[in-house]
Structure formats: structure tokens, C-alpha cells
Amino acid sequence: MESCNCIEPQWPPDDLLMKYQYISDFFIALAYFSIPLELIYFVKKSAVFPYRWVLVQFGAFIVLCGATHLINLWTFTVHSRTVASVMTTAKVLTAAVSCITALMLVHIIPDLLSVKTRELFLKNKAAELDREMGLIRTQEETGRHVRMLTHEIRSTLDRHTILKTTLVELGRTLALEECALWMPTRTGLELQLSYTLRQQNPVGYTVPIHHPVINQVFSSNRAVKISPNCPVARLRPAGKYMPGEVVAVRVPLLHLSNFHINDWPELSTKRYALMVLMLPSDSARQWHVHELELVEVVADQVAVALSHAAILEESMRARDLLMEQNVALDLARREAETAIRARNDFLAVMNHEMRTPMHAIIALSSLLQETELTPEQRLMVETILKSSNLLATLINDVLDLSRLEDGSLQLDLGTFNLYAVFREVLNLIKPIASVKKLHVSLNLAPDLPEYAIGDEKRLMQTILNIVGNAVKFSKEGSISITAFVAKLDTLRDSKAPEFLPVLSDNHFYLRVQVKDSGSGINPLDIPKLFTKFAQNQSTGTRNSGGSGLGLAICKRFVNLMEGHIWIESEGLGKGCTAILIVKLGMAERVNESKLPYMPKMPTNHGQTAFPGLKVLVMDENGVSRMVTKGLLLHLGCDVTMVGSSDECLRLVSHEHKVVFMDICVPGIDSYGITIRIHEKFTKRHERPLLVALTGNTDKVKKENCMRAGMDGLILKPVSLDKMRSVLTDLLEHRVFFEAI
Amino acid sequence: MDVVNQLQRQFIDYSASLHREGFLDDQFTQLQKLQDDNSPDFVVEVASLFFEDCEKLINNMARALEQQQGVDFRQVDASVHQLKGSSSSIGAMRVKDVCVAFRSFCEAQNREGCLRCLQQVTHEYSLLKNKLQTLFRLQQQILAAGGSIPVVE
Numbered sequence: 001m002e003s004c005n006c007i008e009p010q011w012p013p014d015d016l017l018m019k020y021q022y023i024s025d026f027f028i029a030l031a032y033f034s035i036p037l038e039l040i041y042f043v044k045k046s047a048v049f050p051y052r053w054v055l056v057q058f059g060a061f062i063v064l065c066g067a068t069h070l071i072n073l074w075t076f077t078v079h080s081r082t083v084a085s086v087m088t089t090a091k092v093l094t095a096a097v098s099c100i101t102a103l104m105l106v107h108i109i110p111d112l113l114s115v116k117t118r119e120l121f122l123k124n125k126a127a128e129l130d131r132e133m134g135l136i137r138t139q140e141e142t143g144r145h146v147r148m149l150t151h152e153i154r155s156t157l158d159r160h161t162i163l164k165t166t167l168v169e170l171g172r173t174l175a176l177e178e179c180a181l182w183m184p185t186r187t188g189l190e191l192q193l194s195y196t197l198r199q200q201n202p203v204g205y206t207v208p209i210h211h212p213v214i215n216q217v218f219s220s221n222r223a224v225k226i227s228p229n230c231p232v233a234r235l236r237p238a239g240k241y242m243p244g245e246v247v248a249v250r251v252p253l254l255h256l257s258n259f260h261i262n263d264w265p266e267l268s269t270k271r272y273a274l275m276v277l278m279l280p281s282d283s284a285r286q287w288h289v290h291e292l293e294l295v296e297v298v299a300d301q302v303a304v305a306l307s308h309a310a311i312l313e314e315s316m317r318a319r320d321l322l323m324e325q326n327v328a329l330d331l332a333r334r335e336a337e338t339a340i341r342a343r344n345d346f347l348a349v350m351n352h353e354m355r356t357p358m359h360a361i362i363a364l365s366s367l368l369q370e371t372e373l374t375p376e377q378r379l380m381v382e383t384i385l386k387s388s389n390l391l392a393t394l395i396n397d398v399l400d401l402s403r404l405e406d407g408s409l410q411l412d413l414g415t416f417n418l419y420a421v422f423r424e425v426l427n428l429i430k431p432i433a434s435v436k437k438l439h440v441s442l443n444l445a446p447d448l449p450e451y452a453i454g455d456e457k458r459l460m461q462t463i464l465n466i467v468g469n470a471v472k473f474s475k476e477g478s479i480s481i482t483a484f485v486a487k488l489d490t491l492r493d494s495k496a497p498e499f500l501p502v503l504s505d506n507h508f509y510l511r512v513q514v515k516d517s518g519s520g521i522n523p524l525d526i527p528k529l530f531t532k533f534a535q536n537q538s539t540g541t542r543n544s545g546g547s548g549l550g551l552a553i554c555k556r557f558v559n560l561m562e563g564h565i566w567i568e569s570e571g572l573g574k575g576c577t578a579i580l581i582v583k584l585g586m587a588e589r590v591n592e593s594k595l596p597y598m599p600k601m602p603t604n605h606g607q608t609a610f611p612g613l614k615v616l617v618m619d620e621n622g623v624s625r626m627v628t629k630g631l632l633l634h635l636g637c638d639v640t641m642v643g644s645s646d647e648c649l650r651l652v653s654h655e656h657k658v659v660f661m662d663i664c665v666p667g668i669d670s671y672g673i674t675i676r677i678h679e680k681f682t683k684r685h686e687r688p689l690l691v692a693l694t695g696n697t698d699k700v701k702k703e704n705c706m707r708a709g710m711d712g713l714i715l716k717p718v719s720l721d722k723m724r725s726v727l728t729d730l731l732e733h734r735v736f737f738e739a740i
Numbered sequence: 741m742d743v744v745n746q747l748q749r750q751f752i753d754y755s756a757s758l759h760r761e762g763f764l765d766d767q768f769t770q771l772q773k774l775q776d777d778n779s780p781d782f783v784v785e786v787a788s789l790f791f792e793d794c795e796k797l798i799n800n801m802a803r804a805l806e807q808q809q810g811v812d813f814r815q816v817d818a819s820v821h822q823l824k825g826s827s828s829s830i831g832a833m834r835v836k837d838v839c840v841a842f843r844s845f846c847e848a849q850n851r852e853g854c855l856r857c858l859q860q861v862t863h864e865y866s867l868l869k870n871k872l873q874t875l876f877r878l879q880q881q882i883l884a885a886g887g888s889i890p891v892v893e
Contacts, residue, residue: 621822623790624829627767630774630782662825695828717767717828720774 022076025069032066054108061101064094142290145173149294150301159309163195166302170277171197174291177244177281181251182232182274184209191232191274207231213248218272223249223292223299232276244279245287249295251275252303275299347402354395361388401553411560415587416456418510419444422483425463433471438479440471445484449508453585454561462554462565466514466578469550474518477575486511486581506586509563517575526567530555558582610727613637614655616688618648618673619662624716628660628693631723645673652677654686658730662716663692663705671708678709689730693718702737712736744887751878752890758875763868767831772891787872790830794865797823801858805851816854817846823861834864 036059043055071087149169153162167179178198182191185206191214193205207214213230226233228243250272277295279285365385373381426442433440463481470479486509521529530551558565561582569576615637619625625641632639640656642648652659659677663670674690681687691712692705705713714726715738730736758764775782797819804816824839826832838860845853879889 621825621829622793623786623826626786626789627771627774627829630771630779630786633779634774634776695825717770717831719766719770 018076022073025072029066029070029073032062032069036062054104057097057101057104061094061097064090064097068094138288138290142294146294146297146301149173149298153298153301153305154308157305157309157312159306159313162302162305162309166275166298167195167197170295170298174277174279174294176277176279178276178278180232180276182207182276184253184271184273188271194273214274217248217274218250221250221296223247223287223295225287226276228278232274233278241281244281244283244285246276246278247287247292247295248274248276249299251299251306253306275302343402347399351395351399355392358388358392358395362392397550397553401556411455411458413453413455413585415451415453417450418448418452418584419450421456421460421463422481424460425467426481428464429467429471432468433479436471436475438471438474438477440467441478441480443480443482445482447485448483448510449485449586451587452508452510453587454582455557458557459561459582459584462557462580462582463512465550465554466512466565466580470514470516470518470578474516474575477517479514479516481512481514483510483512485509507583508586510582510584512580513577514580515575515577520572520574520576521567521569522572523569526569529567530565554580610731611636613657613727613731614640616640616642616648616652616656616659618642618645618659619693620644621662624662628718631718631720632660634720635724635727637727645670648673649676649680652680652688654681654688656688658689658691658727660691660693663694663701671704674705674708674710689734691726691730691736706737712738714738744882744885747878747882747885748887748890751875751882754875754878758871762833763871765831765833767828769831771831784876786830787876790826790832791865791869793826794823794835797826798858798862798865801854801861805854805858811849811851811854813846813849813854817843820846832864832868835861835868838864 039055039059043052068087068090071083071090074083075087149166152165152169156162156165163181167181170176171179176197178196180193180197181195183194184190185192189209190206191209193207211231213226214232217224217226224247226246226248228234228246230246230248232248233246251274253271253273275295279287362385365381365388368381369378369385422442422444426440429440467479467481555565558580561584563580563582565578565580567576567578613636615632617625617628617632617639619628619641620643622643625643629639629641640651642651648659648661661670661673670692677687677690689711690709691714692710693714693716694701695716702713711734712726712730714722714736718726726736726738755764759768771783771786779785801816801819804812804819820839820842824836824843827835827839838857842854842857842861845857882889
């Protein structure tokens with residue numbers, strides 16, 4: 001053997017074992033070198049790796065181990081000392097690094113393990129959150145279902161639709177096999193099957209209400225699981241299948257009587273219906289909590305919807321009733337109107353029909369009076385006249401009253417002599433009073449104005465009626481009539497709260513008191529006096545005569561005159577006093593002396609009937625102007641012609657006695673001229689008479705003429721005779737309106 | 741005398757015929773009554789005034805109705821009104837009747853109708869004028885012959 005510095009291996013290199021070791025070492029080296037490479041590669045790829053230096057350390061350890069094994073390869077054959085030293089170095093280094101690594105790992109491995117536990121913890125947490133999320137979602141869905149159900153239920157106000165919809169929607173939402181509603185019967189002792197989901201016609205099953213299960217359900221407001229064998233749950237024909245779970249819930253039925261204004265419905269006297277829900281049979285489904293909650297909420301909503309429906313039904317019924325009443329009232333009103341109209345028509349006809357013959361009778365009787373009659377005949381004719389006058393008065397009274405009631409009567413206001421009215425009444429009543437040996441006295445206050453503005457005729461009628469009554473109902477004694485201007489304090493009467501007199505400058509209140517010492521009136525009868533047709537029968541006067549209309553008419557007239565009338569009496573046999581207050585206008589002192597006019601000429605056909613009568617003719621039309629002028633000239637008048645209103649106003653003077661105006665020309669304001677002429681001549685006796693000539697026969701025009709202040713109206717064409725008679729009439733009466 | 745009688749009879753017949761045919765009515769008779777010694781030519785004066793008036797009014801109306809753009813019916817109506825007044829004052833019955841119809845056309849603003857009425861009025865007026873002139877000539881002849889105008893009732 002040469003002595004070299006080589007080291008021989010223990011074993012011969014050709015040994016099989018040696019071969020296998022050699023190969024294994026090779027592979028180990030390979031693996032050891034590739035592991036760090038892989039590590040580096042993957043770490044570079046990954047973003048997060050907290051232990052880089054550990055990696056470096058580990059890498060170094062592995063590389064060195066690999067190197068060791070690699071170098072070991074060379075030791076299988078004869079190798080030099082260098083190789084051996086390298087080998088040794090490598091081994092030493094490897095040992096060092098390995099120890100360090102081992103020491104490091106003691107710190108690192110717990111850390112790594114803790115990461116693992118955290119991961120596990122997070123996974124558990126995630127699973128838990130998932131579970132909760134599932135729960136929330138189911139709850140939300142339930143809420144949605146409830147809202148939808150509620151909406152469906154509340155979208156209608158019809159009872160049946162509400163209940164049907166409830167069942168349908170519940171069935172759909174919860175995928176029920178059967179859903180049924182049991183309503184309490186009228187007696188309240190049984191529950192009757194009213195609505196079901198699947199079966200179309202619920203047969204009238206009834207179940208007594210006092211069943212323990214039912215009581216249990218009614219006693220709580222929660223949905224209760226009940227046994228499928230319970231009588232209310234036996235809704236499906238018994239089959240071989242396992243029935244699903246059944247739940248029942250109560251539905252409160254609220255009635256209107258349950259709602260009081262101040263207190264809420266009492267819970268003790270509530271009636272309930274029962275809602276039964278059945279899950280599909282043969283399924284493993286169970287009732288979940290959220291489903292039960294859903295059912296409870298729905299049951300409440302149904303109760304509210306039913307109460308709304310009940311209220312609506314009530315109000316609709318009330319409205320129908322009101323409408324019926326309305327129709328009936330309308331009909332009654334129309335009937336009343338028809339009746340009134342019929343009465344008015346009747347009265348209008350009768351007015352004319354009655355007055356015409358009366359007129360004939362009265363006229364002819366008075367004519368007959370003028371002729372030669374024997375005393376007996378005269379007496380007969382006088383009786384006829386008196387009776388027909390009475391009848392005429394009665395007719396007038398009735399018609400007046402009806403017109404008064406319609407409000408169509410208007411007062412004819414005019415200036416009149418107040419003293420004359422009273423004198424007239426006295427004159428009329430004196431004969432009758434003297435026959436009955438009654439003494440009548442008239443007392444007019446000194447401050448009573450002589451003239452007044454009012455309706456003379458109706459005032460006289462009223463006073464006459466009252467005085468007449470006084471005379472009628474007195475058998476003996478005296479009657480005193482006093483009249484004076486009422487002062488404010490005397491105007492107020494406690495018996496007439498509506499009578500509120502208002503004093504103003506141009507009006508005064510006339511107070512007339514008629515006191516008699518006759519039979520008097522029972523104070524209780526006084527209110528009835530002024531009602532129509534009510535005769536005071538207790539006085540026992542057979543010859544009272546007349547209808548009971550007098551006082552009623554008087555009252556109406558007095559009301560129209562804004563006054564008041566009443567009767568005071570202390571009792572039977574103590575006489576009575578009638579007091580009348582009316583509002584009259586103050587009149588200025590008017591000189592009523594007759595104006596000088598042409599002495600009445602006998603109606604001869606002489607040509608100069610009106611010598612020198614100055615007249616003014618205003619006519620735009622030349623031809624008709626000439627014709628009128630010719631007419632008047634022929635009659636001897638002194639005619640001035642004008643063709644326009646300005647000329648007319650300029651030339652008219654107090655010398656002209658009559659002014660003829662053609663008013664049918666458009667463009668001439670004849671009413672304006674009339675007013676201006678009135679203004680020009682303030683003194684009545686200076687003003688010429690204004691006469692309108694017109695070719696139209698228009699009632700409205702005639703009224704307008706009268707209202708404007710014209711004294712006459714003549715229709716064209718005017719013949720000579722007509723003109724003559726018109727002028728005669730005009731100058732005598734100072735007014736002539738041709739009848740249209 | 742014979743001539744006067746003849747003339748008078750002619751006059752009466754003619755007057756009667758005018759009344760019968762409706763040219764004149766009662767108003768004309770009234771006018772005749774107004775004629776006396778103080779105003780011997782009253783009727784003739786009135787008639788001439790009437791003719792003047794008529795012609796003026798008819799011209800007015802013709803001019804107003806000829807306007808192509810916008811006939812002033814109010815003006816026409818005013819003229820017709822005047823004509824109606826005049827004709828009724830004198831007793832020209834036919835003219836007055838046409839005027840009545842004329843007025844309704846005016847109110848309806850019917851131009852065609854108005855033109856037709858105007859034609860009618862002109863026609864009636866000229867007829868009347870001729871007749872009256874004949875009548876007045878007869879009157880003058882009677883007066884010239886020394887007679888007096890008979891009063892026709």
C-alpha cells in the first residue's frame with residue numbers, strides 16, 4: 001500500500017450496501033437543496049410570511065445538511081484529506097446551525113400553533129354569524145309576509161272578502177294544507193265552520209264552544225299547537241297518512257257596541273272566532289316560532305279589519321236611511337209646492353171669475369137704483385146691493401189674505417190726510433153705533449201731523465175693522481178712539497219681542513187705541529184672535545156676521561206697515577182695548593187747493609173747444625208733427641212745435657198748459673225730459689201737463705211713463721174726437737192714461 | 741153743374757177705391773176733416789211733406805244698404821221707424837205695413853230681406869204718390885169748376 005493522505009472508507013466500494021447508501025445520499029442532497037428553493041419560490045409568491053429570518057436560518061441548515069450529504073458522496077471512494085476536511089467543516093457548520101435552529105424552533109412553533117387556534121376560532125365565529133344571518137332573514141321574510149297579508153286583508157272592507165283573503169294568503173305563505181275559520185253562532189254556544197281554504201262549501205259543522213282545547217286557545221292570545229284529533233282540527237277526511245301539525249289561534253270579534261267614547265272595549269265580554277291551520281300531512285315540517293308569530297299578528301289584523309268593515313256597514317246603512325228620508329222629504333216638499341201652486345191658480349181663476357159676476361150684479365143693481373122704483377122694489381134692490389157688497393168684501397178679503405200670505409201684496413204709498421181718515425171712519429161707524437145706542441168719541445192728539453205718507457186705503461180698512469169689532473161686540477156703553485204719535489218708551493211692548501221700532505227722521509209711529517166697554521175677551525183667547533177663520537164662539541153673538549178673517553188681515557196689513565197690533569182685555573165682561581201702532585212717513589204740508597182749470601165745457605162738437613189753450617208739441621217726425629198740430633189747431637189751441645228735446649226744454653214755459661211728447665222715437669230720452677221739466681217747474685200748479693204719444697201698446701212703457709211723472713198717455717193714431725175728449729179729461733182730472 | 745157732379749162722383753169713387761184697396765185708411769179721413777177755412781190746403785201740405793220725407797228716407801236707406809262692408813242696421817232701422825211714423829200719421833196703410841216687415845228684417849240684420857223691403861217700399865210709395873196726385877188734381881178740378889169737395893165718410 002502506498003502511503004498517501006487518503007482516507008479509506010470502512011467498507012469496500014463495490015459492496016451493495018455501499019451502492020445503496022451512495023444513491024440515498026445523492027437523493028438526500030438533492031432533496032435538501034431543492035427544499036429551500038421551493039421555500040424561497042413560494043415565499044416570494046406569497047405576500048405574508050412573518051418569519052423570513054427563520055426561513056433563512058432553516059435554509060442555511062438545510063443547505064448545509066445537503067452539502068454534508070453531498071460531500072459524503074465523495075467519501076465512498078478513496079478520497080484525499082482535503083475532501084475529508086471539507087467534509088468535517090461542513091459537518092461542524094451543519095451541527096452549529098442545526099443547534100441554533102432547534103433552539104429557535106422552540107419559540108416559533110408555539111406561535112405557529114396559536115395561529116392555527118385563531119383560525120379555528122374565526123371559523124366557528126363565522127359559522128355562528130351565518131346561523132344568525134339565516135335567522136334574521138327568516139324573520140324579515142316573515143315580516144314581509146305579514147305586511148303583505150295585512151295589506152291584502154285591509155285592502156277590502158267587505159267582511160267575507162277579508163276572511164277569505166286571510167285564509168288564502170296564509171295558506172300560500174305558510175304552504176298550509178288546510179286553513180279554517182270557526183265563527184261563533186248567534187247563540188254563542190257553538191262554533192260553526194264558516195270558511196275553509198280547500199273545501200269550497202263549508203258544511204255547517206258545529207262544535208260546542210266549551211271544549212277544553214278551545215277554552216285553552218281562547219284564553220291566550222298566542223297561537224297554540226293542538227292535537228290533530230281535536231274536533232276543530234278534523235277538517236280532512238281521515239286518511240292513512242300522518243296528519244301534519246295543527247295550530248289554532250283566537251280572532252277577537254269586535255262589535256260597535258264594544259266601542260265607547262270614553263272607555264276602551266272591555267275584554268271580558270269579547271267574542272272570539274277560531275282559526276285553525278294545518279301543515280301538510282306526511283311532511284316533516286314543524287311549526288317554527290316565527291311562523292307562529294306570523295299567525296298571531298295576522299289574527300290581530302283580521303280583527304281590526306273586521307271591525308272596520310262593521311263600522312263601514314253601519315255608516316252605509318245610516319246613509320241609505322238618510323237618503324231615503326231625503327227622497328221622502330223632497331217628495332213632500334214638491335207635493336206641498338204643487339198644492340200651493342194649485343191653490344194660487346185656483347185663487348187667480350176664482351178672483352176673476354168671482355169678481356166679474358159680482359161686478360155685474362153691483363153695477364146693474366146700482367143702475368137699477370137710479371130708475372123709478374116702488375118703495376118695495378127699492379128696498380129689495382137695496383138689500384141686493386148690500387148683500388152683494390158684503391160678498392164682494394168677503395171675496396176681496398179672502399184674496400187679499402192669500403196675496404198677503406204669498407207676500408205679493410205691496411202697499412200703495414201716497415200722501416193723505418190723516419185726520420180725514422179718522423173722520424171718515426167715524427162717519428161710517430156712527431150710524432151703526434147710534435142704532436146700538438153706543439157713544440163713539442174720537443180723540444186726536446194735537447201733535448198728530450195732518451198729512452202722512454202711507455197706504456190710506458188699507459189703514460182705513462184696518463182702523464175700520466177694529467172699530468167695527470168694538471161696536472160689534474159691545475151691547476152698550478161707549479167706544480173711544482184715541483190717536484197720537486207714539487214715543488219711544490211706549491213703543492216697547494213686552495208681549496212683542498220681535499217688534500223693534502226704529503225711529504228715523506222722516507217717519508213717525510202712529511198709535512191708535514180703541515177702547516170699548518163691551519163683552520171683553522178671555523185673556524187666554526187673545527192669541528187666537530189674529531189667526532184666520534177662528535171665530536170667538538164663546539161670545540154667543542149670533543149676528544156677528546163676517547168671516548174670522550178681519551183681524552188676521554189687519555195683522556198682515558199692520559205688519560206690512562212695520563207696526564204692531566194687539567188686544568188687551570181684563571176678562572169677560574170687562575171690555576177690551578185694541579192697540580195699533582203703524583209706521584207712517586212724514587209729509588210736507590201740501591197745498592191741496594184745487595188748481596184753476598178750464599171750466600168743464602159741455603161736450604159739443606164745436607170746433608173751438610179749447611180757445612187759446614197753449615200747448616207744446618214735441619215730435620221728431622215732421623209728418624206726424626204736422627198732423628198733431630193740425631188736430632190741435634182745429635180744436636182752437638195755440639200750438640208751438642218743437643222737433644227736439646233741447647228745443648222743448650228751452651221753449652217750455654208756465655204758459656203752456658199741456659206738452660205732447662212723442663215717446664216712441666228711439667234716441668229721445670222722454671223720461672229724462674219729464675224729469676227735467678219736473679225740476680224746472682217746482683210748483684205743481686205752474687207745471688204743464690205732460691202727455692206721451694206713442695204708437696206702441698206696451699204696458700211696461702205705460703208704467704214707466706207713470707213712474708217718470710207723466711200725467712198722461714195717448715195711443716196714436718189720434719182722431720179728432722179722441723183728442724177732444726182727451727183734452728177735456730186731462731184738463732179736468734189732470735191725468736189721463738189710456739187703457740192699454 | 742153736371743161737370744161738377746160728375747167730378748164729385750169721380751172723386752168719391754176714387755176715394756172709395758183708394759180706401760178699399762188699402763192705400764189709405766181712416767187716418768187720412770181724419771186729416772181731411774181737419775181741413776177747414778183756416779187751413780184749406782192742409783191735406784195737400786201734409787201730403788207734400790210726406791213725399792219729401794219719404795224720398796229722403798228711402799235715399800238714406802238705399803245708401804246705407806249699399807255699403808258692401810258692414811251695413812249699419814241701426815241707421816236703417818231709425819229711417820224705417822221714421823217712415824212708419826210718417827205713413828201712419830198720414831194714413832198710408834200699405835206703406836206702413838211694409839215698414840213693419842222692414843223693421844223685423846232690420847232687427848234680424850238680414851240684408852237681402854231689407855233690400856227686398858226697400859224695393860217694396862219704393863214701389864208702394866210711388867204708387868201712392870201717383871194716386872194722391874190724381875186725387876188732388878181731381879180736387880183742384882172740382883174747385884176750379886166752382887164746386888166743393890165732398891166729404892167722404
